Structures are given as structure tokens and as C-alpha cells.
Amino acid sequence: MPDLVLRCTGLAKRFGDVVAVDGFELEVGDGELLCLLGPSGCGKTTALRLIAGLERPDAGTVEVAGRTVTGPQTWVAPERRRVGMVFQDWALFPHLDVRGNVAFGLDGETRTRVGELLELARLTGLEDRMPHQLSGGQQQRVALARALAPSPDVLLLDEPFSNLDAQLRAEVRSEVRRVLRSTGTTAVFVTHDQEEALSIADRLAVMIAGRVRRSGTPYEVYADPADVSVARLLGQTNLLPAQITRGVAMTALGELDVPDAPDGAAEVLVRPESLRATRDPIGEARIVNVEFYGHDQLLRCVLGDGTEVDVRLMGPHPELQVGTAVRLELIGAARILREEGADARLRTLATER
Amino acid sequence: MGAAMAGTARPRRRVPVGLAAAALVVCGLVGLPVVYLAFRAAGASEGSWDLILRSRTVWLALRTIGLAAAVTATAGAVGVAFAWLAVRSDLPYRKVWAVLYALPLVVPSYVGAFVLLAALGPRGLVQGWLEPLGVERLPDIGGFPGAYLALSLFTYPYVYLVSAAAIRGLDPSLEETARTLGRPRWDVFRRVTLPLLRPAIAAGGLLVALYTLHDFGAVSLMRFPTFTQAIYLQYRAAFDRTPAAILSLMLVAIALAVVAAEQRFRGRARYYRTGAGAIRDLPAVPLGRWRWGALVLSAAVVGLALALPVGVLLHLLVRGLDAGIPLNLTVGAAGNSVLVSAVGAVAAMLLALPIASLVARYPGRRANGVERVAYAGYALPGLVVALAFVFFAARYAPAVYQSLPLVIAAYVVLFLPQAAEPLKSGLQQLSPRVEEAGRTLGRGPGAVFRRVVLPLLARPAAAGMALVFLTAMKELPATLLLRPTGFETLATRIWTSASAGLYSRAAVPALLIVLVSVIPLSALARRVGVEEIRGD
């Protein structure tokens, strides 16, 4: 990992009886784009606000570029942290034009810098527009350019795309990634959209109930989500109850080899793309729903014991219709998960027997 | 991107020490009269308590509350209706009406009530016109109908101004959403627009209700006994300040209840646009066959509340000139009025800032408490506040006694809510995210306040200052008792002539008040009718 630019340790914050953030740990390296993924209400926004200094934590420390900005005896005001922020609603200054917004955090000779940023954000020509005269995508880019203007050590982005429609979102997303890359900005960005998180992040931190449960590259986290809630957050998931006896897990899909797993009840994670369905008149599964996406399709199948599983197949399969009997095979990895405390969790690669 | 009602989303944050201290200082100043009243009431003998705790006092309280409720309801309905007509409808000459609707605010209620009596009295002007038709006398409008009519007519502009600004700030997509959900227009108004206007209506209503509680001129002329009238009577006729103090404290209690009611009505919801401040223009709603009704209603109200007073004053003036009574041209007094009212407006705005910030940004029980204390003075009759300042200043601050700073201080105590209410609404519409964005861009709280909050508050602050200015122009009792000796304002000139029964001599300063006040008010009201708003 490159040099650390942001480190949070043991951050905790409660509002009255509600625990928003608890034992929050995070490390972000220089130039890294880290995505904080979590369901709504998990404390992501509060975590960002604690890092930015917009809230005071009940406990914990925040270090930015090697300097402690929040600690037991330390408190650095938000304006002195060199931490930038792009808000969910962008919070553009309604009384300032584009230039005024971007120049807000700049001192001295600002013209050149504003010009650079506007060019970078592809806003050239819109300098004199007021925020209400801009489209959503443009407002988004103004907010980004404004936050980048003072060259913050870390840029925080709070669900920056949630106010955009789907098509624009994809466009702006790659645009933002390009801008952040080209400026080498270290950024932490919050979202509840796993697709957004997986596609944009260098590293992913999954946050549930106030703490980071799992972090790593998008691939690592997707492949090995560590526990049930994390797995669920990262896309369609089949979770099958299993009973493990002497290295063999009994599931509705059949028996799986789990050589290292201790005996007892567990759940088996099987991603839809790890399953294959083939038409088979004597297959024990039957298709109950088909969602066709063009490049792939998602089938919902019901097993003999009533368990439902999702199967993702690439390419068109017109022969698979609702009601078709199919045979299911495990073609990728399955994992045994136990929903317990982080330390007690168990990860075992399962293979079909 | 719409205006969001973020229910209880943002949890309570810690109040900055500076803000808390500033708010407490303001409360201390505004609370002075209450301290004085408590001191006076503490000296009460059992006899004075007996005097107070009689059924008559309950009866007085009920009448006072009844009048305040009736006036607030009427002024609220008229104010909101006019605001909607001025901002959203295709009423003919909409922009002219937008200014005219606000103008009755420049008529002092004592002048307005006097004029209504002169016009609508049993043998008044109107009866004179009707005499050829065999109308010998009109029913007496004195008592409740007169007080209710006068106060409603001259206070509805508070609601009008505040709600017009709020209607203009509404996100049209909310109404459009409701209409696409198949709701008819009236239903949309009732279920979407009106609830969104709640904070504005509450703010305007609060100003009207507290004004009604402290008004003496109109109720006295219309002979409708209220608490304020009873307090004056204790001072003026019985020379007994103890029952006056007890009655005043009871009035404060009523006022606190009114403020608490407003706090409840306002609700816990906070209203600000979560969008980036984009404001589209609102489409005009065609009135269709209702336009004639709207025109008649507008003409009737503006006629009674503005044309009639100005007409009667002109009539008095001409009659006086005919009788050879010299013109009471009081340029110096006009200058003085403008000076004290302007300084009072600026001072009230500065002191309202911490209160409004506290209430808008750190809502909760403490903020509500501070707000209640800060608003108590507005419900007190000017005479009571003036005597409290006499007591403290003559004894403990002789250097400022009978000086302009003391007059200004009294204005702040009397009119603080008029400055605070528009500020509060302005702050509530300003998303805290915008301030936080400033902080994360490397600007300290001071710089963010100066460069972000102040410019965005410029308009509500101007509105608040205009309200204080207009009310201070008309203020009489505190000015009379606290002014430097020989310092004349237009209001004291009116009083000087009217108390001597010389109404035609009172006409010139009264017309001057109207004239001088029209300038800032029409500037304020013209914004209501303009098409587009954008940041300056």
C-alpha cells in the first residue's frame, strides 16, 4: 500500500440513543480512490462528516497526511484540515455563479486555477451561469471542481451521483474517475450502490451498522465477502442453509465438500453466475421467472424442496422459459459463511462434491 | 432536487459557545422589562392580587385571546390569499396589487381606527352618503367588530409579506407532482402548497397575534377592553403600577403561550431545498371567473385599509387649510423618525441574528426557550417597556437616560420578532450543507458567515429591517417617554396635535408617515411581483 493519507481509528459517534458510527477503522493510501459502501442508515455519511470535521466524534482519531486532526486532545477545524467534500445535494452557493463557486476556496491569483479546473471539469463557457441555470450533471461537475480547487489532501464525496438519472450517472461517474485520476487526488466516496462501488473504486470498504466489516480490492471483496450481510450488499446472492457434517455440507443444491469446516449449521453463498442451468426434462429445478437483460439473463428457479435460487446466464437462451424444467450445476465458487462476530467468522471455499 | 422536509433526520448538534452567549445577551436585554415587572409585582399587597384574581380578569383574558385569535385567523387567510394572488395568479395588474397589498402596513393602527370610526361611525362619512337614501344612522362598529376590523386590516400585510416570499420560494415540481397524481388544483393548494407554507404562515401569524396583544391605539379607540387597555387604565387612571405589573405579566404569559403555539404549529419539520438552489419560475394560474371576485376583494380591503385612511387624512388636511390652520410641516420630525427607525431596524436585525440562528440551526427545547424569552417584549404594551427602561436607565444608567440609544434599545425589545421571523425563515430555507461546503473549502466560520450566509440572508434581512422600520415609524408610547427632551418624531407630532383635538394638524405628520414608509415598503413588496429571482 502506498503512503497513508487518511487513517481513522476507533471512531465512534452516537446521536442520543442511536449509534451512528462505532469502532470505525479506515486507511486510505495516497492517490487511492476508496469507496465506502453500505446500506442506507449504516453511518456512512456520519463517517464522512467525522472525517471532514463537520461532527465531533465521541471517541477515536482521524489522521490526514500524517497529521492528527481529530483525537482525544486534538481538534482541527474543518477549514484547516485540507479535507474537501462534495455533498449529496452538491450544496452549490446559489448566490454565486460558476466561477464564484469554484473560486470560493482559492486565495490570491485565482483566474488561472479556476480556468484549469473548469477545463478539467469540462465547464468552460459556463463561468457566468448561476447554479439554477445548470443541468444536474453540470451542477455535479461544478461541485467537484469547487472541491478540488484548494487541492485538498483528501476529497470526500457523499453519494455524489444519487441525484442524477441512470444514464447521466454512468457518464458522470467515469468523468469523475477521470478527473480524480488526472489530478492524483486521494478520495473517499460513499455510496449504497454496489455496481457504482465495484466499478469506480480502487479499494472497497463495506460498512454495516457503524463499522467497516470488510475491505479490499473490489475483486477481493466480491469474491470473499466475509459475512452474509456483506455478501448481500454486493449483488444478487443465493444463500442456502447448510448442515455440515465431517467436511460435507448438505444443501438444497446437493452435497458440497468443505474439508476445513467444523460441523454445525452454516450458510452457503452461491453467486448466480456460479450456477449453470441447462434444459433437462428430469431436472429437479423448475424456472419460475425470467428477466432478460440482453447481454445476460437472470433466471429464478425453484428447487424440489421449495428453495429459490437465482441463476445468471450469459447470452440468449430462448429455450429457457418459465415452467421449463432444468438441471443446476455449480460452475464457480461457493463459500460457507457464518453470521457471527467478525472474529468467529469462517471462510471456507466449498467445492461441489 | 426538490424542497425537502427533512423530518428529524439531522440530530441535534452542539450550540457554538459564541452563538449561545450572544443569544443570552439578547435575552438579557429583552428580558429587562420582565425583570422589572416581576420586581413590581413582587411588591403587590394582597389587595392588588385580589383586584387581579377576579373573574373580570379571566373575562379580559378571554376577550383578549378571542380578539387575537379572530384577528390572526382573518389576517392569516387574507394575507395568504393575497400572497397567492400576487405571486401565482393572472390577476389583472398583479404587480401593482403586489405593492398595494402591503401598503396598509404604513398606516398606524391608531390612525386607521380613528379613520374607520370617522367613516363608518353611526353618523360618519358613509352614513352621510347614505342619508339621501333615508339611512339615519349606521350600526355602531365600536367594540369587537371595530377592533377586529381595524386590527385585521392593518396587520394582514405581515402575513402577506412573509407568505408571498415563501410562495415564491416554493419548488414548482412539488405542485406539479401533486397534480400529476391526479389531484385537482384546490386540493393541491390545500394538501401541498399550504403545508409547505406552514412555517411562513406561522411566522406571519405570530407577528399578527403578538401585535394584537400589545396594541392599544385600535382597541382603545374602538372601546374594546383588552389586557393592554386594562394595563393602560391602571397606569393612567388608578395610578397603580402594581396591578399594572401583574396584568402585564399575565399578558407575557399569554404571549409565551402564543409563541409556544407557533412553535408547535411550525412543527419539527425543517424546510429547505436540498437542490443546489435552482429555482424555476412558477407558472401563473388562470383565475377564470374567479378573477372578478378576487378584484372586488382586493379593492375592498385595500380601499378600507389604505385609500380610506389616506383620503380622510387629505380631507382633514384640506379642511384645516380652509379654516386657516397653519400647515404642520414637520421636516425635522420626519428626519428624526427616519433616523431612529432606521437605526432601530439595523440594531434589531443585528440582535435578531443570534436568536434566529439558534432557532433555525439548533432547534430544540433550549432554542424554543430562548425564542420565547426574546419574543416576550413584543407582546408588551409600549408604555410598560418604556417604564421599565425609565426605571433601569434613570437609576443605573443616567448617561443614556432620555437619549436616542435608549429609544433604540426599546425598539429592539418591542420589535425583535419582526426582524427575527424573516431571518428565521431565510435560515430555514438555507441548507446547512451550503455552509458546511464553505468550511470544507478552507474557510473559517467567520468567512463562511460573511461570504455565504450574509449574502444569502440579505433579502430576508432587508425584509425584517423594513418591517421594524415601518413599525418603529409608527411607535408612540416608548418614543414619547424615552426620547431626548424636545426630540420630535412624526408619531409624537401626530400625538401632540391629536391629543389637543386638532385633527387637521395631525393630518400632515400622519400623511408624512405614510409617504416616508411607502418607499421602503414598496421596494420590499415589488420583489413579490417580479418574475425571476436569482442570487445578486
Place this chain on the structure above:
Amino acid sequence: MARVPRTGVLLGVVTVLALVAASCGDDGGAAGAPDEGGSLTVYSGREEEFVASLFEQFEADTGTEVDVRYGDSAELAATLVEEGDASPADVFFSQDAGSLGAVAEAGLFAEIDPETLNRVEERFRSPEGLWVGTSGRGRVAVYNTEVLDASELPASILDLADPRWDGKIGLPPTNSSFQTHVAAMMLTIGDGPTRDWLEGLMANGVRFYEDNGATTRAVASGEIEVGLVNHYYKFEVEAEDGSLPISNHYFESGDPGSFVNTAGVGILASSEHDDAAQSFVDYATGEEGQTWVATETWEYPVVPGYEPSVDILAISRFVGPESQVDLFDLGPVLPEALQLLAEVGMV
């Protein structure tokens, strides 16, 4: 962008400076004035429109500079009581005896030079010598001469409770002259008969007005036929409105309706300009002052030997309650009068 706040700050600074300058100007004017004849601060509950000329005359004759604060008599009395020893006032010039009594009761008046005091008719001064009357104001019934003949009016005020006057009478119930008159009636004919009379008026649907002027105008317009007011309002209203169909009716001498109230002056014990204050009181009750009352006002001089200039009933013919009631006794009765008025529903 930053112009808005800067303009605001500038505006604030300028106005504050203007304010300071204005208040300094005032102070400078008062403090820097040549102190040749001394200076005097008067709290005047009497209307500027009527009494300013007296002060001007006094300044011209004595060289004493007079600062006059005008206000409502009762409100100024309340102010004096709140100020206590810290009062900047030297003299209180009141419209009525009630306000003088309130200040006297608070122990704030100094004694008036006996020589000055004794020249005023006894019934118009405080027996302790704490205040002295300057002019008298008779209570009358003003009536509309188009609908009533002088002979139709009763000799006694008590007869106005007769049903014959149903819907025809008006009065200003919150006015201190009226309230003082009621207090005087309570002292002379007793609480019961006074209450009966007031209840009779109520039963007659008596109409209420804001003040004497409004009552008098209502009589002139024919809205009512009879109004209970002070005698000079007929002249005041006519001065502004021209000749009107109104005339004063005086109740029979000795009747409780026949009553003269007094305007007067007192000297504040805390005054540092005692000499100037005494000389003003001397002036107001002396030849110049009483001549001024007789010629410049429509009120009654209170020193024997001066006659009013307008055609009004001789003051000696008013032998009403005040012949038995000392005006200074009215102070304590006023709250009771107010109470009674509240009970019958007049205030």
C-alpha cells in the same frame, strides 16, 4: 460579492455615528447653554399646542431656559414615580389633580413657597402645599342645539339616568376628567347613589367615546344629543371645525354634576434648580400666568380677580362636590372609582 455585507457594515457604522452625533448634539445644546437665568426641566402633561406659549413667555420674561418634555399626564406621573430621586425633572405640570396626587403620594414633591400657594383659591391646592392649581376645568353637558332646547336639559346630572335620555347620551369613560368627576361624586353623594346613576346611564344605552373631543364631535354630528365633557371642548372643536350646533349646559350650583377639576404644578424634591422651579410656579399662578389662562385658553383662572375671556359660567357658580371635597382627597378614591366603572361595565 463581498459588497453586500460591506455596504451593510458601512450603513450600520454611518447610522450609529449619526445617532451618536445627534444625541451629542442634544446634550451639547442643553449642557452648553448659557446658564444666566438657570435652566428648568418641565414634564408637561398639558398639550404643547396650548401651553407652549406660556413657556415661551416665561423664558422671555425671566431668561430661564425651559426644557419641556410633553407627554400624557398620567404616564408622566408614572415616569416620575419610576425615576424616583433620579428624576431629571424640576417641575411637573399636570392636566389634572389625579396625576399630581399620585406623585405627591409617592413623596416626590417639595413644598411650594407659601406666598405662591396662598394666592390660589383653597379648593385648587394641596393642603400640604405640595402642588398648586393653575387653571380650572368645569364639567358640563355639551348638547346639540338643533335637537335640544336649553330648557329641556335637567338641572341635575342625576336626571340623565332618566329613561327620557335613552340612547341620547355619550361620554368618554376612560378619560381622567370623567373618572375624577365620578370619584368626586362618590365622595359627595356616596358610592350607592353614584352606582345607581351609572347603572341608569348604562340602562339608557349611554354611548362611549375615546375622549372629550370625540364626544363633543359626536354631539355636533347629531350622533348623540348630550355629552358629558369639560367646558372648553366646545371652543376647541369649534376652533378647528368652525361654528357648530353645540352649546354647554351647566348643572345647577351644588349639584354633583357641577364640578371643577384643576390643572396644576408641583416641584420635584429631587430638583437641583429649586429657585427656578419656584419662580415658574410663582409665574404660572401670578399675574402673567393667570392673564395667560384668561386670555390664551378657554379655562378658568384659579386666582381671585381674573375672569375668563370667553362667555362661560362664572367659576364661583360652580359649587359642586369640590366645595365639600378637597381635590387632593380624590387620589385614593380614584382606584375605587375605576373599580366601580369596571363593575357597571363602562371600562
